[in-house]
Amino acid sequence: MLSEQAKQAIEFSRKYIKSGQAPQTPEIALAARKGADEGNKYDLPEEVTLKAVDEGGVKGEFYLRADSPKAVLMFLHGGAYATGTVYSRRKVAIKLGQAIGSGIDVFAVDYTQYPEGRHPAAQEDIMRAYDYLRGLYDQVLVFGESAGATLALTLTLQLKDEGKKLPERVSVFSPVINQLNTSASEYLRTERDPMLVGATAPVPYFDEPAKIDPLISPIYGDFTGFPPLFINCGSEEVKYDSSAILNNLCEKAGVDVQWHVWQDLFHVFILFDMPETDLAIKQIGEFFKAGVKFD
Numbered sequence: 001m002l003s004e005q006a007k008q009a010i011e012f013s014r015k016y017i018k019s020g021q022a023p024q025t026p027e028i029a030l031a032a033r034k035g036a037d038e039g040n041k042y043d044l045p046e047e048v049t050l051k052a053v054d055e056g057g058v059k060g061e062f063y064l065r066a067d068s069p070k071a072v073l074m075f076l077h078g079g080a081y082a083t084g085t086v087y088s089r090r091k092v093a094i095k096l097g098q099a100i101g102s103g104i105d106v107f108a109v110d111y112t113q114y115p116e117g118r119h120p121a122a123q124e125d126i127m128r129a130y131d132y133l134r135g136l137y138d139q140v141l142v143f144g145e146s147a148g149a150t151l152a153l154t155l156t157l158q159l160k161d162e163g164k165k166l167p168e169r170v171s172v173f174s175p176v177i178n179q180l181n182t183s184a185s186e187y188l189r190t191e192r193d194p195m196l197v198g199a200t201a202p203v204p205y206f207d208e209p210a211k212i213d214p215l216i217s218p219i220y221g222d223f224t225g226f227p228p229l230f231i232n233c234g235s236e237e238v239k240y241d242s243s244a245i246l247n248n249l250c251e252k253a254g255v256d257v258q259w260h261v262w263q264d265l266f267h268v269f270i271l272f273d274m275p276e277t278d279l280a281i282k283q284i285g286e287f288f289k290a291g292v293k294f295d
Contacts, residue, residue: 005274078146099285
Protein backbone atom coordinates (compact mmCIF):
# COMPACT_ATOMS: atom_id res chain seq x y z
CA MET A 1 0.00 0.00 0.00
CA LEU A 2 1.30 3.45 -0.91
CA SER A 3 2.23 5.88 1.82
CA GLU A 4 0.25 9.10 2.21
CA GLN A 5 3.34 11.00 1.07
CA ALA A 6 3.46 8.93 -2.12
CA LYS A 7 -0.21 9.63 -2.82
CA GLN A 8 0.45 13.33 -2.35
CA ALA A 9 3.46 13.15 -4.70
CA ILE A 10 1.30 11.47 -7.35
CA GLU A 11 -1.35 14.16 -7.03
CA PHE A 12 1.26 16.93 -7.17
CA SER A 13 3.03 15.42 -10.20
CA ARG A 14 -0.17 14.93 -12.15
CA LYS A 15 -1.37 18.45 -11.40
CA TYR A 16 1.82 20.48 -11.76
CA ILE A 17 4.46 18.46 -13.64
CA LYS A 18 2.72 16.29 -16.19
CA SER A 19 0.05 18.88 -17.01
CA GLY A 20 2.71 21.46 -17.78
CA GLN A 21 4.67 19.37 -20.27
CA ALA A 22 4.96 20.73 -23.77
CA PRO A 23 7.43 20.47 -26.66
CA GLN A 24 10.72 21.71 -25.29
CA THR A 25 11.85 25.18 -26.26
CA PRO A 26 14.89 26.98 -24.88
CA GLU A 27 12.62 29.20 -22.81
CA ILE A 28 10.69 26.27 -21.31
CA ALA A 29 13.88 24.37 -20.49
CA LEU A 30 15.48 27.31 -18.70
CA ALA A 31 12.28 28.12 -16.82
CA ALA A 32 11.97 24.49 -15.72
CA ARG A 33 15.51 24.55 -14.30
CA LYS A 34 14.73 27.70 -12.35
CA GLY A 35 11.56 26.13 -11.00
CA ALA A 36 13.40 22.95 -10.04
CA ASP A 37 15.96 24.92 -8.04
CA GLU A 38 13.37 27.09 -6.33
CA GLY A 39 11.29 24.08 -5.38
CA ASN A 40 14.15 22.03 -3.96
CA LYS A 41 16.02 24.26 -1.52
CA TYR A 42 18.12 22.18 0.83
CA ASP A 43 20.43 22.95 3.73
CA LEU A 44 23.55 20.81 3.71
CA PRO A 45 24.09 18.54 6.72
CA GLU A 46 26.81 19.71 9.09
CA GLU A 47 29.06 16.78 8.23
CA VAL A 48 29.03 17.63 4.49
CA THR A 49 31.44 20.11 2.92
CA LEU A 50 30.47 21.59 -0.44
CA LYS A 51 33.26 22.10 -2.96
CA ALA A 52 32.40 23.50 -6.38
CA VAL A 53 34.56 22.46 -9.34
CA ASP A 54 34.93 24.20 -12.71
CA GLU A 55 38.26 23.32 -14.27
CA GLY A 56 39.59 21.55 -17.34
CA GLY A 57 36.13 20.98 -18.76
CA VAL A 58 34.92 19.37 -15.52
CA LYS A 59 32.07 21.11 -13.72
CA GLY A 60 30.05 20.03 -10.71
CA GLU A 61 29.85 19.82 -6.94
CA PHE A 62 31.67 17.67 -4.41
CA TYR A 63 29.83 16.70 -1.25
CA LEU A 64 32.79 15.76 0.93
CA ARG A 65 32.18 13.65 4.00
CA ALA A 66 35.32 11.64 4.71
CA ASP A 67 38.82 12.46 5.94
CA SER A 68 40.19 9.43 4.10
CA PRO A 69 37.61 8.61 1.44
CA LYS A 70 37.57 5.06 0.11
CA ALA A 71 35.44 5.81 -2.95
CA VAL A 72 33.38 8.44 -4.72
CA LEU A 73 29.83 8.29 -6.01
CA MET A 74 29.48 9.97 -9.40
CA PHE A 75 25.92 11.36 -9.48
CA LEU A 76 24.21 12.12 -12.81
CA HIS A 77 20.96 14.05 -12.60
CA GLY A 78 18.07 13.66 -15.02
CA GLY A 79 15.75 16.14 -16.69
CA ALA A 80 15.44 15.10 -20.34
CA TYR A 81 18.90 16.57 -21.09
CA ALA A 82 17.37 20.02 -20.56
CA THR A 83 15.53 20.73 -17.31
CA GLY A 84 17.53 19.12 -14.50
CA THR A 85 20.12 20.73 -12.25
CA VAL A 86 22.78 19.69 -9.79
CA TYR A 87 21.30 22.01 -7.15
CA SER A 88 17.81 20.52 -7.31
CA ARG A 89 19.22 17.01 -6.76
CA ARG A 90 21.58 17.82 -3.88
CA LYS A 91 19.41 16.13 -1.28
CA VAL A 92 19.14 12.85 -3.22
CA ALA A 93 22.86 12.81 -4.02
CA ILE A 94 23.88 13.41 -0.41
CA LYS A 95 21.41 10.88 0.96
CA LEU A 96 22.77 8.26 -1.42
CA GLY A 97 26.30 8.94 -0.22
CA GLN A 98 25.17 8.65 3.40
CA ALA A 99 23.43 5.36 2.63
CA ILE A 100 26.64 3.86 1.24
CA GLY A 101 28.83 4.69 4.21
CA SER A 102 31.03 7.22 5.98
CA GLY A 103 33.97 6.62 3.67
CA ILE A 104 32.19 7.89 0.56
CA ASP A 105 32.38 11.28 -1.14
CA VAL A 106 29.88 12.34 -3.80
CA PHE A 107 30.47 14.31 -7.00
CA ALA A 108 27.42 15.61 -8.90
CA VAL A 109 28.31 16.35 -12.51
CA ASP A 110 27.02 19.57 -14.05
CA TYR A 111 26.95 18.48 -17.69
CA THR A 112 25.94 20.41 -20.81
CA GLN A 113 22.23 20.32 -21.65
CA TYR A 114 19.86 21.73 -24.27
CA PRO A 115 19.69 24.56 -25.30
CA GLU A 116 23.33 25.34 -24.47
CA GLY A 117 24.53 22.26 -26.34
CA ARG A 118 23.53 19.06 -28.06
CA HIS A 119 24.81 15.50 -28.20
CA PRO A 120 27.59 14.51 -27.68
CA ALA A 121 28.31 17.45 -25.34
CA ALA A 122 26.96 15.73 -22.20
CA GLN A 123 28.75 12.50 -23.07
CA GLU A 124 32.04 14.34 -23.43
CA ASP A 125 31.47 16.15 -20.14
CA ILE A 126 30.80 13.00 -18.14
CA MET A 127 33.76 11.19 -19.70
CA ARG A 128 36.04 14.05 -18.58
CA ALA A 129 34.45 14.01 -15.14
CA TYR A 130 34.97 10.27 -14.81
CA ASP A 131 38.64 10.52 -15.81
CA TYR A 132 39.02 13.37 -13.30
CA LEU A 133 37.51 11.27 -10.50
CA ARG A 134 39.65 8.27 -11.41
CA GLY A 135 42.67 10.49 -10.85
CA LEU A 136 41.49 11.24 -7.31
CA TYR A 137 39.90 7.98 -6.12
CA ASP A 138 40.68 4.29 -6.43
CA GLN A 139 37.00 3.34 -6.57
CA VAL A 140 34.26 5.08 -8.54
CA LEU A 141 30.57 4.23 -8.28
CA VAL A 142 28.02 5.66 -10.73
CA PHE A 143 24.37 6.55 -10.17
CA GLY A 144 21.97 8.22 -12.57
CA GLU A 145 18.27 8.96 -12.70
CA SER A 146 16.18 9.33 -15.90
CA ALA A 147 18.41 11.00 -18.52
CA GLY A 148 21.23 10.73 -15.98
CA ALA A 149 20.58 6.99 -15.85
CA THR A 150 20.95 6.87 -19.61
CA LEU A 151 24.23 8.74 -19.30
CA ALA A 152 25.41 6.29 -16.64
CA LEU A 153 24.88 3.52 -19.19
CA THR A 154 26.46 5.36 -22.14
CA LEU A 155 29.43 6.36 -19.97
CA THR A 156 30.11 2.75 -19.01
CA LEU A 157 29.57 1.48 -22.56
CA GLN A 158 32.10 3.98 -23.91
CA LEU A 159 34.61 3.19 -21.17
CA LYS A 160 34.25 -0.49 -21.96
CA ASP A 161 34.67 0.14 -25.69
CA GLU A 162 37.84 2.17 -25.04
CA GLY A 163 39.29 -0.45 -22.71
CA LYS A 164 39.33 1.86 -19.69
CA LYS A 165 38.77 0.90 -16.07
CA LEU A 166 35.05 0.54 -15.43
CA PRO A 167 33.05 1.78 -12.43
CA GLU A 168 33.00 -0.70 -9.58
CA ARG A 169 29.18 -0.65 -9.67
CA VAL A 170 26.41 1.20 -11.52
CA SER A 171 22.86 1.93 -10.40
CA VAL A 172 20.20 3.45 -12.65
CA PHE A 173 16.77 4.77 -11.70
CA SER A 174 14.08 5.02 -14.40
CA PRO A 175 16.54 4.72 -17.31
CA VAL A 176 15.70 5.56 -20.92
CA ILE A 177 17.42 3.25 -23.39
CA ASN A 178 15.77 4.31 -26.66
CA GLN A 179 15.36 7.95 -27.68
CA LEU A 180 12.43 7.06 -29.94
CA ASN A 181 9.48 6.95 -27.56
CA THR A 182 7.70 4.09 -29.30
CA SER A 183 7.78 1.17 -26.84
CA ALA A 184 4.51 -0.36 -25.69
CA SER A 185 4.66 1.18 -22.22
CA GLU A 186 4.82 4.66 -23.77
CA TYR A 187 1.28 4.08 -24.97
CA LEU A 188 -0.14 1.69 -22.37
CA ARG A 189 1.00 3.62 -19.28
CA THR A 190 0.54 7.20 -20.42
CA GLU A 191 -2.61 7.55 -18.30
CA ARG A 192 -1.05 5.74 -15.36
CA ASP A 193 2.23 7.66 -15.04
CA PRO A 194 1.55 10.94 -13.18
CA MET A 195 4.98 12.31 -14.11
CA LEU A 196 5.41 11.85 -17.88
CA VAL A 197 3.32 11.86 -21.03
CA GLY A 198 4.08 8.78 -23.13
CA ALA A 199 4.84 8.50 -26.86
CA THR A 200 6.07 12.07 -27.19
CA ALA A 201 8.53 13.51 -29.72
CA PRO A 202 12.22 12.86 -29.04
CA VAL A 203 14.00 15.40 -26.86
CA PRO A 204 15.67 18.18 -28.90
CA TYR A 205 19.09 17.50 -27.33
CA PHE A 206 19.62 14.81 -29.99
CA ASP A 207 19.86 15.89 -33.63
CA GLU A 208 19.61 12.24 -34.75
CA PRO A 209 17.48 10.42 -32.15
CA ALA A 210 16.83 7.53 -34.54
CA LYS A 211 20.51 6.83 -35.15
CA ILE A 212 21.65 3.31 -34.26
CA ASP A 213 24.25 4.41 -31.75
CA PRO A 214 24.61 3.00 -28.20
CA LEU A 215 25.81 6.41 -27.00
CA ILE A 216 22.40 7.80 -28.00
CA SER A 217 20.19 4.79 -27.29
CA PRO A 218 21.83 2.15 -25.05
CA ILE A 219 19.43 -0.48 -26.39
CA TYR A 220 22.04 -0.91 -29.15
CA GLY A 221 24.90 -1.48 -26.71
CA ASP A 222 26.92 -4.62 -26.00
CA PHE A 223 26.64 -5.22 -22.25
CA THR A 224 29.11 -8.10 -22.12
CA GLY A 225 31.57 -7.37 -19.33
CA PHE A 226 29.40 -4.64 -17.80
CA PRO A 227 29.93 -4.10 -14.04
CA PRO A 228 27.27 -5.11 -11.50
CA LEU A 229 24.11 -3.16 -12.24
CA PHE A 230 21.06 -2.29 -10.12
CA ILE A 231 17.96 -1.12 -12.04
CA ASN A 232 15.02 0.57 -10.33
CA CYS A 233 11.77 1.76 -11.87
CA GLY A 234 8.10 2.27 -11.06
CA SER A 235 5.44 -0.12 -12.30
CA GLU A 236 3.38 2.79 -13.64
CA GLU A 237 5.94 4.71 -15.64
CA VAL A 238 5.83 5.18 -19.38
CA LYS A 239 9.53 4.27 -19.49
CA TYR A 240 8.88 0.88 -17.85
CA ASP A 241 9.86 -1.05 -20.99
CA SER A 242 13.31 0.56 -20.96
CA SER A 243 14.05 -1.08 -17.62
CA ALA A 244 12.56 -4.40 -18.69
CA ILE A 245 14.59 -4.52 -21.90
CA LEU A 246 17.77 -3.35 -20.17
CA ASN A 247 17.42 -6.11 -17.60
CA ASN A 248 16.88 -8.65 -20.37
CA LEU A 249 19.89 -7.46 -22.37
CA CYS A 250 22.10 -7.62 -19.28
CA GLU A 251 20.90 -11.07 -18.27
CA LYS A 252 21.67 -12.38 -21.76
CA ALA A 253 25.14 -10.78 -21.59
CA GLY A 254 25.89 -12.45 -18.25
CA VAL A 255 25.88 -9.23 -16.24
CA ASP A 256 25.36 -9.36 -12.47
CA VAL A 257 22.08 -7.42 -12.71
CA GLN A 258 19.27 -6.76 -10.26
CA TRP A 259 15.93 -5.19 -11.21
CA HIS A 260 13.47 -3.78 -8.69
CA VAL A 261 10.01 -2.70 -9.85
CA TRP A 262 8.25 -0.47 -7.30
CA GLN A 263 4.56 -1.26 -7.44
CA ASP A 264 2.13 1.61 -8.10
CA LEU A 265 4.96 4.14 -8.33
CA PHE A 266 6.11 6.38 -11.13
CA HIS A 267 9.05 7.81 -13.06
CA VAL A 268 11.91 8.95 -10.76
CA PHE A 269 9.77 8.93 -7.63
CA ILE A 270 13.10 8.95 -5.78
CA LEU A 271 13.06 12.75 -6.15
CA PHE A 272 10.16 13.03 -3.70
CA ASP A 273 10.27 12.90 0.09
CA MET A 274 8.37 9.76 1.11
CA PRO A 275 9.01 6.43 2.87
CA GLU A 276 9.32 4.60 -0.44
CA THR A 277 12.18 6.90 -1.42
CA ASP A 278 13.95 6.28 1.90
CA LEU A 279 13.70 2.53 1.33
CA ALA A 280 14.91 2.81 -2.27
CA ILE A 281 17.92 4.87 -1.19
CA LYS A 282 18.72 2.36 1.54
CA GLN A 283 18.65 -0.53 -0.94
CA ILE A 284 20.77 1.32 -3.49
CA GLY A 285 23.23 2.17 -0.72
CA GLU A 286 23.48 -1.50 0.24
CA PHE A 287 24.10 -2.43 -3.40
CA PHE A 288 26.93 0.07 -3.70
CA LYS A 289 28.38 -0.79 -0.31
CA ALA A 290 28.79 -4.41 -1.40
CA GLY A 291 31.17 -3.26 -4.13
CA VAL A 292 33.42 -0.96 -2.06
CA LYS A 293 36.58 -2.09 -0.31
CA PHE A 294 36.65 -0.17 2.96
CA ASP A 295 39.89 -1.69 4.34
